Amino acid sequence: MNRVKNFNAGPAALPLPALERARDEFLDFAKSGMCVMEHSHRGKEYEAVHDEAIALLRELLGVPDTYDVLFVQGGASQLFAQLPMNLVEKGRSADYVVTGAWGEKALSEAKAATAMLGASVRVAGTTGTGEGKEKSYVRAATAKDLQLAPDAAYVHVTSNETIHGVEYDVTPARPFPDTGKVPLVADMSSDFLWKPLDVSRFGVIYAGAQKNIGPSGVVVLIVRKDLVAAGRKDIPKIFQLRTPAENKSLYNTPPTFGIYMVRNVLAWLKGLGGLPAMEKRNRDKAAKLYGVIDANASFYRCPVEKESRSVMNVVFRLPSEADEERFVKEAKAQGMVGLKGHRSVGGIRVSAYNAVEPAWIDALCEFMQAFAKRG
Structure with missing residues (x-):
């Protein structure tokens, strides 16, 4: 079994234990x-x-x-x-x-x-x-x-x-x-x-x-x-x-x-510990994603004001639409899917819902860092 890292906005990732059950x-x-x-x-x-x-x-x-x-x-x-x-x-x-x-x-x-x-x-x-x-x-x-x-x-x-x-x-x-x-x-x-x-x-x-x-x-x-x-x-x-x-x-x-x-x-x-544990898990995931975006502000740009940035749907833009298309294509080649932004707004969207594993976010952040360095 070769399951991908699923960042789709919906229908979205389901927890593996729930699927196995x-x-x-x-x-x-x-x-x-x-x-x-x-x-x-x-x-x-x-x-x-x-x-x-x-x-x-x-x-x-x-x-x-x-x-x-x-x-x-x-x-x-x-x-x-x-x-x-x-x-x-x-x-x-x-x-x-x-x-x-x-x-x-x-x-x-x-x-x-x-x-x-x-x-x-x-x-x-x-x-x-x-x-x-x-x-x-x-x-x-x-x-x-x-x-x-x-x-x-x-x-x-x-x-x-x-x-x-x-x-x-x-x-x-x-x-x-x-x-x-x-x-x-x-x-x-x-x-x-x-x-x-x-x-x-x-x-x-x-x-x-x-x-x-x-x-x-x-x-x-x-x-x-x-x-x-x-x-x-x-x-x-x-x-x-x-x-x-x-x-x-x-x-x-x-x-x-x-x-x-x-x-x-x-x-x-x-x-997993109920909603308090889930909040910590989700805030940690979002902090890592926004941390990479803000650390590479000359390449990634989040249009949302920091006080209102979604924990569930992290959106950002790259310098050009061509860069965004390449980002989505290369991420998919590494087993990360569902990253293309909604057709009405474009850009990139990472849907980091409850079932999205922290390890998936770690892998995506590593990919984003490397992608920004290559420019």
Whole structure:
């Protein structure tokens, strides 16, 4: 077996122990004579996996009993529309803080969803500069960037902008917005479980699994029970948050294998020492990468302000696009893949999610040093 060093942005690297556990159990799960994918989602074998995954999430994050922990489908992109459909009543509005491309997409979908229901959304703050292809984001928002409405249904943020490499709550200078009594809603798809988190600060947390905790097809949704109860009832039942909440995420057939893999990843994370240990692991990886970038500032350039530099997605540019193409090609020849920046911004992107091994980062840093010397 010759596995590469996987720096893809999503679907992304999964921990080898989680994959090996799936391999060992694949044909005969829990001595049932079947793969977990073949089991009924109503059966006791799968139900044990489902319950364990939810329990692990509650344990790792310290989720209060006043929150539901749900598994839903459709990706974070579906939640972009589904959340405002549930939480913004007719005649009301929600606030959106935009610090990158995924915030833009969340805003666009929310506008469409609320317009159909007689509600609306507004931009309460943005850190974008320029227009069109020249538009860029280099930092998370601060209090001075925001004009929050005290009567908003909620305030939405994207905790980590995968494309632009901008992240909240990495440094004390860029905390999550203080929204007072207004619920804070966060898309945490690309930095979920990278470090400890005070769940009680949020009304809703949602995260597509495929970047940091599992395969594509599963979304983790942590939502305050009072918000679920107050959600709209004049939308299709399948889109109401109360539907998965009242049915333990089993109203219809869930992505059983995806949830099984999330369970495996969560068990691995717990075995490493939980979120405090994971934060140290991730900060050490990021410090090494940014250390090489800053030490070779005449060759590598990170466009993101230091206070907002993402721990999960490290982005940087080289002197020319030709240099960047050569960088990606030579790195791939050394078994390092997924380093090309998003097509909308170019450059290089190192996605250093939880499952990315420190040894991979060491190898990449060594390659970067040598590449910069050759010029």
